[in-house]
Structure formats: C-alpha cells, structure tokens
Amino acid sequence: MFDTMTVTKIVGGFGGTLLVFLLGSWAAEAIYSVGSEHGEEEQAYSIEVPEGADGGGDGQQEEAVPFEEVFASADASAGERVFTKCRACHKVDGSNAVGPYLNGVVGREVASIAGFNYSGALSENFEVWDPASLNTFLENPQGTAPGTAMSYNGLPKVDDRANLIAYLDSLGG
Structure with a gap:
C-alpha cells in the first residue's frame, strides 16, 4: 500500500512547493527594490528645528497658561x-444615552444621576464636577480615571476643554 514511490512523490511535492515560494519571494524582492537602496536618497525637504525644541507634539507646551x-x-x-x-x-x-446627560454637569456631584450605571473609577478620583476636575478628566479620561467606561481619548487642547466646559456650564441644570 505505501511504497517508496508514494513517499518520493510526497517529498517531491513539498520540495517543489518550497521552491515555488522561494522563487516568488526572490522575484518580488527584485521587482520592489529596483533602483533604490533604502535610506540612501536625499530628503526632498528638511525642516530646521532649533536645539531643545520639543518636537513631540504631545500638547505639553500648550499647558504653559494656567487653565x-x-x-x-x-x-x-x-x-x-x-x-x-x-x-x-x-x-x-x-435623558441618558450611552453616557449620562451633561446639562447641569458643572458643579454636580460625580456619579449622582439616578438610574445610570456608573463605573466606580470616577468616584475614586473626583467628588464634584467643577471646571478644574472636568478639565483634568477631559484631557485624558482613561489616564485620569483608569477603569472608567468612557472610551473617548480626550481633548488635548486646553482651549477646547475650556470652551466645552463653558458651554456645559451655560446649559445649567
């Protein structure tokens, strides 16, 4: 039933498949790397950055002005x-949606809306939603209150946070 010819055919099939993939890989590498060696081209446009400048763009320089x-x-x-x-x-x-309603949030106690299922992370970090605590939370919700159900990344610009808090404050309760 199992003779040497069957084994030879199976080994030959695997060897042939390997050869096809190897030749395909060499061909693709030759096609896509024609005429360029990575990193040897001269950059088309360079931006001069002064020494000590923070080029990270993480928004830390904006916080120079107090909130x-x-x-x-x-x-x-x-x-x-x-x-x-x-x-x-x-x-x-x-009315509540995925998150609690926000009219009257400025000055309201944290996790105080009846009927909304809050995560315990907010109460552990804040007591009242005053402008300063809202600013801190809105900058990075997950970093400020780990475990919060709010999955939004936050508002990195202090101006946007201040304007949003002013808008929410204008709504009242």
Whole structure:
C-alpha cells in the first residue's frame, strides 16, 4: 500500500512547493527594490528645528497658561462646536444615552444621576464636577480615571476643554 514511490512523490511535492515560494519571494524582492537602496536618497525637504525644541507634539507646551486663565476667557459658542464630539454618547436634554446627560454637569456631584450605571473609577478620583476636575478628566479620561467606561481619548487642547466646559456650564441644570 505505501511504497517508496508514494513517499518520493510526497517529498517531491513539498520540495517543489518550497521552491515555488522561494522563487516568488526572490522575484518580488527584485521587482520592489529596483533602483533604490533604502535610506540612501536625499530628503526632498528638511525642516530646521532649533536645539531643545520639543518636537513631540504631545500638547505639553500648550499647558504653559494656567487653565483658570483660559477658562476665564472661554467661549461657550465655540464649546458647542466642540460638543459635537460628545454627542455620540451624551445628551443635553436631561435623558441618558450611552453616557449620562451633561446639562447641569458643572458643579454636580460625580456619579449622582439616578438610574445610570456608573463605573466606580470616577468616584475614586473626583467628588464634584467643577471646571478644574472636568478639565483634568477631559484631557485624558482613561489616564485620569483608569477603569472608567468612557472610551473617548480626550481633548488635548486646553482651549477646547475650556470652551466645552463653558458651554456645559451655560446649559445649567
């Protein structure tokens, strides 16, 4: 039933398959690397960066102005435009959605809406949603309150956070 010819055919089939894949790999490498060696081309446009400049772009330089000063000059109508990012999960008409409603949130106790299932992470980090705590939370929700159900990445610009908080404050309860 099993003779040497069957074994030879199986080994030959695997060897032939390996050869086809190896030749295909060499051909693809030859086609896609024609005329260029990686990293040897001269860069088309270079931007000069002064010594010591933070080129990370992580928003840390924006925080040079204290939040209280930015919040004092915040624009509620600009905050309404920022709120469009929040509309997917929050409402301002007094009804809950994926997240709790946000009208009257400024000055409200954390996790105080009856009937909404909060994660315990918010209560562990904040007591009242004052502008300073909202600013801290909105900058990086997951980093500020690990374990929170809010999956939004946050608002990196202090101006956007201040305008949004001013808008939410203007809504009242």
